[in-house]
Amino acid sequence: MMAARVPSRSPRIATVVQFAFLGFWLLFLFVPLYWMFITSIKPSDDYLAVPPVWFPDEPTIVHYTAALFTYRGLDGLVNSLIVSISATVLSAIFGTLMAYSLARFNTGGQHLSFWVLSQRFLPPIAIILPIFLIYRVLGLNDTHLGLIIAYTVFTLPVSVWMMFAYFRQLPRSLEDAALVDGCTRWQALWKVAMPLAMPGIVAAAVFAFIACWTEFFFALILTSRNAFTLPTIFRAFIGFQGAQYGEASALSIVSLVPSIALGVLVQRHLVRGLTLGAVRG
Amino acid sequence: MAEGAAGTAMAAADLKPRRLALSEWSDRNFKYLLIAPAVLLILAFSIFPLLFSLWVSFVNYDFQIPGHAFVGLKNFEQVVSDPVARWSLVVTVILSGSSVIIEFLLGLALALVMAKTFRSRGLVMSLVIMPLFISPVIVGQAWALLLQRPFGPTNYVLSQLLGYDVTISWLTQAPWNFVAIVIADVWQWTPFMFVILLAGLTAVPLHVYEAAELDGVGPWQTFWYITVPHIAPMMLLALTFRLLDAIKLFDTIFIMTGGGPGTNTYSSSFYLYTIGFTQFHLSNATAGSWIFLVLTLIVITFLVRRLLKPEAA
Numbered sequence: 001m002m003a004a005r006v007p008s009r010s011p012r013i014a015t016v017v018q019f020a021f022l023g024f025w026l027l028f029l030f031v032p033l034y035w036m037f038i039t040s041i042k043p044s045d046d047y048l049a050v051p052p053v054w055f056p057d058e059p060t061i062v063h064y065t066a067a068l069f070t071y072r073g074l075d076g077l078v079n080s081l082i083v084s085i086s087a088t089v090l091s092a093i094f095g096t097l098m099a100y101s102l103a104r105f106n107t108g109g110q111h112l113s114f115w116v117l118s119q120r121f122l123p124p125i126a127i128i129l130p131i132f133l134i135y136r137v138l139g140l141n142d143t144h145l146g147l148i149i150a151y152t153v154f155t156l157p158v159s160v161w162m163m164f165a166y167f168r169q170l171p172r173s174l175e176d177a178a179l180v181d182g183c184t185r186w187q188a189l190w191k192v193a194m195p196l197a198m199p200g201i202v203a204a205a206v207f208a209f210i211a212c213w214t215e216f217f218f219a220l221i222l223t224s225r226n227a228f229t230l231p232t233i234f235r236a237f238i239g240f241q242g243a244q245y246g247e248a249s250a251l252s253i254v255s256l257v258p259s260i261a262l263g264v265l266v267q268r269h270l271v272r273g274l275t276l277g278a279v280r281g
Numbered sequence: 282m283a284e285g286a287a288g289t290a291m292a293a294a295d296l297k298p299r300r301l302a303l304s305e306w307s308d309r310n311f312k313y314l315l316i317a318p319a320v321l322l323i324l325a326f327s328i329f330p331l332l333f334s335l336w337v338s339f340v341n342y343d344f345q346i347p348g349h350a351f352v353g354l355k356n357f358e359q360v361v362s363d364p365v366a367r368w369s370l371v372v373t374v375i376l377s378g379s380s381v382i383i384e385f386l387l388g389l390a391l392a393l394v395m396a397k398t399f400r401s402r403g404l405v406m407s408l409v410i411m412p413l414f415i416s417p418v419i420v421g422q423a424w425a426l427l428l429q430r431p432f433g434p435t436n437y438v439l440s441q442l443l444g445y446d447v448t449i450s451w452l453t454q455a456p457w458n459f460v461a462i463v464i465a466d467v468w469q470w471t472p473f474m475f476v477i478l479l480a481g482l483t484a485v486p487l488h489v490y491e492a493a494e495l496d497g498v499g500p501w502q503t504f505w506y507i508t509v510p511h512i513a514p515m516m517l518l519a520l521t522f523r524l525l526d527a528i529k530l531f532d533t534i535f536i537m538t539g540g541g542p543g544t545n546t547y548s549s550s551f552y553l554y555t556i557g558f559t560q561f562h563l564s565n566a567t568a569g570s571w572i573f574l575v576l577t578l579i580v581i582t583f584l585v586r587r588l589l590k591p592e593a594a
Contacts, residue, residue: 018394018397019394019399021390021391022394022395025409026409029409031427032423032424032427035426035427035434036422036423039426047432048431051437095319098315098318101312101313101316102316104312105311107316108316116319121525121581122327123529123577125549125550125553125554125570126574127330127331129334129570130329130330131326134329134333149322149326150326152322153322153327156322160319185308185311186311214415214419215416216416216417217531217550231416231418234419234422238535245426249422249426252422252423256415259416260414263414264407264410264411267406271476271477274473275518
């Protein structure tokens with residue numbers, strides 16, 4: 001991902017301390033994931049055992065079937081896929097178009113690009129109430145479409161800024177050559193710039209997808225029985241009245257595997273993704 | 282038949298210049314057409330809601346009561362005089378401040394280790410960044426499982442390690458509920474600091490270190506006088522981005538403590554959510570969210586000005 005460049009010139013003890021710290025961090029990282037996974041395959045009888053059951057003698061998948069079917073995890077999964085993929089595609093298209101305009105024509109100058117960036121830091125609570133009220137009038141509450149629009153807007157700053165940074169790196173000479181050869185501006189964009197920018201577009205889209213997939217706040221308020229996404233199902237487990245530890249864990253595992261897999265795939269672009277292109281990484 | 286064919290031909294002849302005109306027009310306004318969908322979406326679903334909520338915050342907006350009577354600053358007064366609102370602001374500052382500082386220090390330490398070359402560094406890298414791709418809801422869930430009495434093994438392990446019986450209710454007992462929320466946040470977002478700081482570290486030119494080594498500069502001095510100044514802009518960037526996200530804190534609180542016990546762990550977002558969506562005091566909630574927005578804007582303006590300084594200099 002990044003070249004390791006700081007020379008290791010410190011004394012041996014310092015190195016040992018540093019790697020011990022790294023080891024502790026990996027342990028800290030690992031423990032909640034391990035416990036969650038074990039809980040998801042642990043029979044309910046083992047829940048309250050003292051000492052705790054670190055690995056169940058008889059692993060079970062009953063919590064997975066319960067989470068997917070009794071708690072409608074499968075519906076949530078399908079809804080999450082529909083909403084996240086649609087919003088990602090829209091965000092990637094609109095974001096790329098805008099980024100191209102910003103990068104090549106400096107449209108709106110700095111003001112427009114920073115205005116888009118500022119949307120990234122807008123607290124969702126500040127806009128969710130009016131959106132909820134507007135959706136109520138439009139009949140968009142608890143629909144896929146409503147959440148898709150909300151997620152498209154909420155991922156646009158990331159798409160625009162990541163692609164803005166990407167287009168600025170791409171030489172414009174090829175597009176100029178296409179224009180000289182008689183292409184229209186649209187053709188130059190569609191046939192020359194887009195294919196060149198495709199790796200950047202894919203990376204930006206993956207980050208947008210992960211953002212939608214893991215989003216909770218908008219989904220909590222804008223959906224209920226119909227268009228609910230995977231993260232909102234965890235409402236059912238709050239307080240653990242029925243002690244559904246296994247179901248909650250099983251659902252977590254189902255939800256986190258795809259996003260981690262995608263994230264690790266694009267980790268080369270992670271710095272750009274986290275800083276919206278401000279840092280090249 | 283003949284008439285029809287002639288008609289089509291005429292229509293085609295008519296269409297051609299029109300299509301040309303259209304394409305000329307679209308080429309002329311190319312750069313504006315490109316930004317139109319994104320800008321319109323943001324205007325419609327971000328700026329318009331903000332203006333709409335400004336109106337709501339000055340009227341009495343209630344599903345039960347017909348009409349929207351103008352009430353001036355009454356909604357704002359009610360929020361400001363609500364002790365829970367003020368407490369939630371304190372909670373937001375405490376939780377986001379402590380999380381961000383701890384994440385920064387741990388992220389920096391991790392970045393310093395990972396800036397070295399060692400075997401399986403690539404694998405470790407992939408592991409360390411994993412929490413960034415997990416929903417905060419699930420992170421909160423995982424830590425709730427681990428900490429919760431009597432299910433979670435944390436108290437058992439602590440009792441074994443410390444040699445006496447530990448019975449902490451991590452999610453319902455102050456100040457441990459704060460500790461629990463901070464731990465979950467640190468677990469998830471330390472990699473954020475780490476990734477950005479590592480990018481900063483690897484961008485420091487190697488010859489600077491070589492020069493320092495030749496001059497016999499010690500490791501601490503190298504760190505303070507070479508590394509820190511070089512990555513200072515990255516540090517500011519990481520802190521700013523992270524802080525602006527941290528003050529929105531909602532998901533982990535929702536899952537882990539539900540704001541409880543009582544209103545003890547209400548963050549600002551959680552408070553506004555509660556009065557807006559469980560008590561349906563819509564006007565109070567919008568008034569409160571405008572106050573929160575203005576406070577956020579002050580933080581943004583302050584931090585972004587600092588952020589832009591090193592580049593200007």
